Amino acid sequence: MNTLDVMGISPVVPVVVVEQVEDAVPLAKALRDGGVSVIELTLRSDVALAAIAAIAAEVPEVVVGAGTVLSPRDAESSIAAGARFLVSPGSPRDLLDAAHGWSVPWLPGVSTATEAMNVADAGHTEMKFFPAAYSGGAAALGALADPLPNLTFCPTGGISPANVADYLRLANVACVGGSWLTPRKMVSERNWSAITDLARVASALRGVD
Numbered sequence: 168m169n170t171l172d173v174m175g176i177s178p179v180v181p182v183v184v185v186e187q188v189e190d191a192v193p194l195a196k197a198l199r200d201g202g203v204s205v206i207e208l209t210l211r212s213d214v215a216l217a218a219i220a221a222i223a224a225e226v227p228e229v230v231v232g233a234g235t236v237l238s239p240r241d242a243e244s245s246i247a248a249g250a251r252f253l254v255s256p257g258s259p260r261d262l263l264d265a266a267h268g269w270s271v272p273w274l275p276g277v278s279t280a281t282e283a284m285n286v287a288d289a290g291h292t293e294m295k296f297f298p299a300a301y302s303g304g305a306a307a308l309g310a311l312a313d314p315l316p317n318l319t320f321c322p323t324g325g326i327s328p329a330n331v332a333d334y335l336r337l338a339n340v341a342c343v344g345g346s347w348l349t350p351r352k353m354v355s356e357r358n359w360s361a362i363t364d365l366a367r368v369a370s371a372l373r374g375v376d
C-alpha cells in the first residue's frame with residue numbers, strides 16, 4: 168500500500184487518542200461500521216502502541232497508522248507495533264533522513280511552500296498540511312496548487328463538519344484528518360454507535376472527482 172492508497176481509503180482520516188487500550192478494538196470496529204476503514208492513532212497516550220497492535224491484530228480490515236510521530240524512534244516502534252502508515256506534524260531533517268529506511272508510507276507535516284519544497288526534495292509528493300485552519304486554511308492550501316501542482320496534501324488541524332467541504336473540493340487534497348469522528352466524551356462513555364453515525368456521515372463526503 169503506498170501513500171496515495173492510504174489517503175484514498177476515506178475522505179476523512181480520524182485522528183484518534185486512545186487512553187484505555189481496551190477501547191481500541193471497539194473504536195476501530197465502530198469507525199469501520201460507519202465506512203471509515205483507516206485510523207491515525209496518535210502516540211499521545213501511554214497505551215498508543217498497544218492500541219495500534221490490538222487493532223492491527225484484531226481488526227485487520229482497518230488500516231491503522233501512527234500519528235504524532237516526532238522521532239525516528241517513534242517511527243520504528245510504531246512500525247514494530249503494526250502501524251501501516253505514519254504521520255508527523257512537521258518534517259525535521261532527522262525524520263526526512265530516517266524515512267528512507269521505513270517500510271510503510273509516511274506523511275510529513277508542512278505548513279509553508281518552503282517546507283513543502285524541502286519535503287518534495289527529499290522525495291515525498293504526499294504530505295500533511297498542519298495546522299491547516301491556522302495556516303491560512305483551504306484558501307492557502309489551494310494557492311499552493313499553482314506553483315506546486317505535483318504535491319498532494321492531507322490537511323489536518325481545525326477541520327470540522329463546517330469547513331471540511333472547503334478542503335475536499337481542492338485539487339491538491341486527497342483526504343483530510345480530523346478528531347471530530349471520535350470526540351473524547353463519546354470514547355470515554357463508550358458510545359460506539361454514535362461514533363459509527365459520525366463515521367457514516369464522514370465516509371459519504373466526496374472529494375474531487
Ligand SMILES: O=C(O)C(=O)C[C@H](O)[C@H](O)COP(=O)(O)O
Nearest residue numbers: 209234235256323324325345346
Ligand atoms: O497529533 C498530531 O500529530 C497532530 O498533528 C495533531 C492532530 O493533527 C490534531 O490533533 C487534529 O486536529 P483537530 O482535528 O483540530 O483536533
